Amino acid sequence: MKLPSFGQPPGKGGPPTTEGPSQPAVDADRGSIAAGRDILNSVALYVENGTILPQEAYGPVADVQAPAGLCNAPATKLFVGRAEALTLLDAALAKPGEVVVQAVHGLGGIGKSSLASHWVRRHHTGNPRWWITADSREAIDTGLADLTRSLQPALAVMPPAFLVERALQWLTAHADWLIVLDNVERPADIASLLDRVGTGRFLITTRRATGWHHTAASVRLDVLARNEALDLFVRVLTDGAARDTAGAAEVCAELGDLPLAVELAAAYCAETGTSPRAYLAMLAHRPAATLAAGTEDGDPDRTIARAWRITLDTLATTPLAVDILRILAWYAPDHIPRTLLTPLAEAPELPTAIGRLTAHSMITDHHDGTLSVHRLVQTLARTPDPTDAHRQPEAIDRARDRAAELLADAFPSNVDDPANWATCRALLPHTDTLTSQHAPEHDTIHTALALNRAANYRREQGALAPAIEVFLRALSTFERMSGEDHPYTFGVRNNLAGAYKSAGNLERAIPMYEQTLADRERVLGGDHINTLTSRNNLAGAYKSAGNLERAIPMYEQTLADSKRLLGDDHPKTLTSLNNLAHAYEAGGDLERAVPMYEQALANRKRLMGDDHPHTLTSLNNLAHAYEAGGDLERAMPMYEHTLANFELALGDNHPNTLISRNNLAHAYTSVGHLGRAIALYERTLADCERALSPGHPIIDVVRTNLEEARSARRSRSRPS
Template sequence: MIGEPEPGQAAAPTGLHGTDGAIVAGGNVTDSSTQYIKAEQAFVLPPKAFAPIPDDVTVSEVSNIGTGLFVGRVDELKALEAAFAQPGKVVVHTVHGLGRVGKSALAAHWAAQRHEKVRWWVTADTEAAVDAGLASLAEALQSGLAGLPAELQRARAVAWLADHDGWLLVLDNVEDPRHIRPLLDRVPGGRVLITTRRATGWHHQATTIRLGVFEPAEAVDLFTRVLTHQGPRDTDSAAAVCEELGHLALAVEQAAAYCAETGTSPSEYLNMLARWPSAMFAAGTTGGDSERTIARIWHLTLNHLTDTPLAGDLLRILAWYAPDSIPRALLHGLAAPPQLATAIGKLVAYSMITDNHDGTLTIHRLLQVLARTPDPDDPHRLPEAVDQARDQAAALLADAFPADVDQPETWPQCRSLLPHTDALTRNHTPDHDTTHTARALDCAATYRVGQGALAPALHALQRALTTRERLLGGDHPDTLTSRNNLAAEYQMAGDLGRATPLYQRTLTERERVLGDDHPDTLNSRHNLAGTYRAAGDLGRATPPAHPDGAGAGFGR
């Protein structure tokens, strides 16, 4: 008979997410031949399938948690101990952070030292993986459950967890809080540690701790241990490699393992990383997990964000700025406020960026390198998408500078944009500059002149002029402004030999394009006269076009 059990017949157990099977038996279940039927398949169930898991299973330790190479994280380990010290009901704590920052290693090391008799690791990136992990726990608790359908094993494990305390579950790499919610709702006691890339969505279920990158000394310690595992090796430049990798745990481990296997020195690795970043980020080692390379982790995380295309666009744009203190206001021209907020929220949720809650964002420098390194085989880093993001980054930056960059009241805003202008122009060659790049350089230079930083201002003005000549021509008004500003910078630096011919050419072009009486032409004539006077050539000097002005003038 299938359906309601007869008197004395066992009912079908229900699992974490329910079952649709049925039990078939006649008479006393304990003495009968019993079948579990599901999807037209029958399983013969031994008597132990219906007996509760014995209470004495925890006399000896039941654990599948081991630990490998581990360094540092002293403060985080103390935080976990404090979080799980409270008695009483179930305690759930979440460790979140960027993919492969070391969350699983921290959880394994901490859990392996715990005193609970039952400590069980469950890979929890999918609902099916959670069920499989619980089924394996049931087998470990009662070997007689081996061979039963997975949903029955899972149901036994959940029932045992619900009836006992003093156990510890580690739910590793949870992608969606909904995958584990049914389990947490069923277990009133015990300890649950969650690792996840998701920074948000836990306020109903768990307290959280954010795991950042290694401290520099910890990163070098890990790199050195991996590199010298088989014997002494050259460790010079190990600190430089770790710094270049942003002290990210997986990146440091991956780089050290590559150096150890291939005989590459740290300094040679740095050179290869600079020349062939895409290949190095994808490089694994023999016997290593090909899914655990930096490029692969980036790819898998962005796959979760395909429903929000703006998130990928935004990440590629942020890759061109400095990694820290990126003003959110800088991005306002990218999309309407609701769409932009959603995209930022998705990146924050997956720990791809950090909201500093002061109007700025932070992104890990290694993610930036990946995002701006084109790869025709990666849909998230197609060359045309990377190029478009670079140009958008320049346009947003140019628009973010105030109109009057030489006025003190605008200086705080200019100061906040300066490191991002430097990063943008440092991370690509001048032949990729756009007119927006030139404007950002010009604005940054004008601000720097006001601060007395003449050398970097001179370099920026030279690059802006070269870009405008290439894209707009030699007599475009913006090109003439750039040439005037560069000449003024040379004059302020005392280099009249370079300033004078630039002023002469600017005046000639403005007279031809704008006419003799245009204000910009008059300004050029005034500036040229100033250089003649400064050089002592009074015979060639002319009266100033503006009686209230003297010397060089920027922006005209």
């Protein structure tokens, strides 16, 4: 009969049982044996066939002692760091008593095997310390058979099944041992082994992040700390020789501090004489080829691409999982909102696909609803390779376009609503990363939509320089793909003009506003709501340029049209009312401006509430008009109320908050409270310089006001 291996499922046969402590007896005349507790059926078969068994096959397995210091764990010459993980293993595997099982999981190339080998050789005193490659049941059986051969070399002639069973019995009969099961692919492969053996220690390394709750306590291994990755790179690069290490930290950062990648890159630089900075340039221009480049004596299977292709082959049975990985490759590596993926599939298909990626350590699913992907996984997943079934150029292009579409759908259209700012902040890094990884000519309509909304949010927050750059790219895409007369093109051109106006560049803003208004009147008609917006914006640009003769009639027409088409209470009507009042105030006509401000404020309070940003804007403007009319007694509390509520609603660094704080400081100056004014100006200037784009007009206004307040205080302190 054939002995089953330990790994067979229950009910399919199993190892022979033992009964009692009887000792085997040998009849020398007849050559027969009396089977004792540890004598297996396969032994009897060999006797019947005339095979002479070694004496070691008959003795009780409990009496077999491991040779002193028996250890086959590989050496770890290049091990660095990992103090916390080593401490965790010390604590977990030091517990006495019943069997202890500890799993270390993580991405391929993260250093799980290196950690296990280092700990086994330096931190564990049990005997034996036995290393088994455990990526299949067959490999596990081979490792167990090899253990028996090392424990009892005379049994090496026995069949593999006998050797496996002998190893299992030995492990069951002893306690002070450690077995490392390296690179376990499936928890089920080792379940029977763990169920069979009730003593000793098992240390498991695996890419599987899940599925261990019934089997083992688990530790997630992350990338090296930057200083540890740098230490590893420099040790491999120099290897006792003097070499240029400038740029080594940048290489480690670009490789995401992944131990295998850092080691291979350093070995390549050492062998080829490539400096770290030159390697960095190679990585930027040809990432896939650079990561695949090996050394003369390197193992061709020990590469990043090879390590992950095996996992992707396993995931190929869930095509959506591989599609998701290709999409995630276009975003920033961390804090990817899981909700971005919602349109891809319904439950249970979507969570199942994400779960498979998580289970195989290709992504990390965080409790805050975000996902993370190692940056090298992303690099390979978005780099075409016709020889790799998972990286076909067409599939990667589709993933890039789908990533843009998901961003465009997720980005709020109303970016001036503070309720949407958290979403905008969460999506902004992913929009930036997506568009930094491919040329503008590959932008789609969805790319441009996402860019336009990201730029609108940036302009709203005062980041004018990056907003203008992004608006320009979006406009170029809309013009190329939608044409000069498409509403999308009009919209982004209007937004770009607004960014130029906010930056004080009226020479560019006014012609753009004029072109957009003319185009909208021609294509959409004079009464379209977007045409009214263009007319309002152009009037505002004229007012900023000091051309009130053109601005005021345009504002008046816009207000009349808005009332006729939208009604007195529409938000755009109230905006027109506020803007016309501002133009009258700029022209010194406070008699007309103040009632308009008061009406706009009353309507916004009624419709939006006291603390809505638009209501606060009206309150600020009315306070400014009162101050201009010399009524600081009414203006001051309005300014203070506006500032306090802007800080609550918009934050300390929003442009509206900074303007409000500047206005309150100006009012303090007007009533002679120079100490309070200067302190407020200084705080405002520091916030402006930190939060706004360099050259933002608000910065110059605040700086000028601060110098005037300081000058006034110096003049006051001089003796007459």
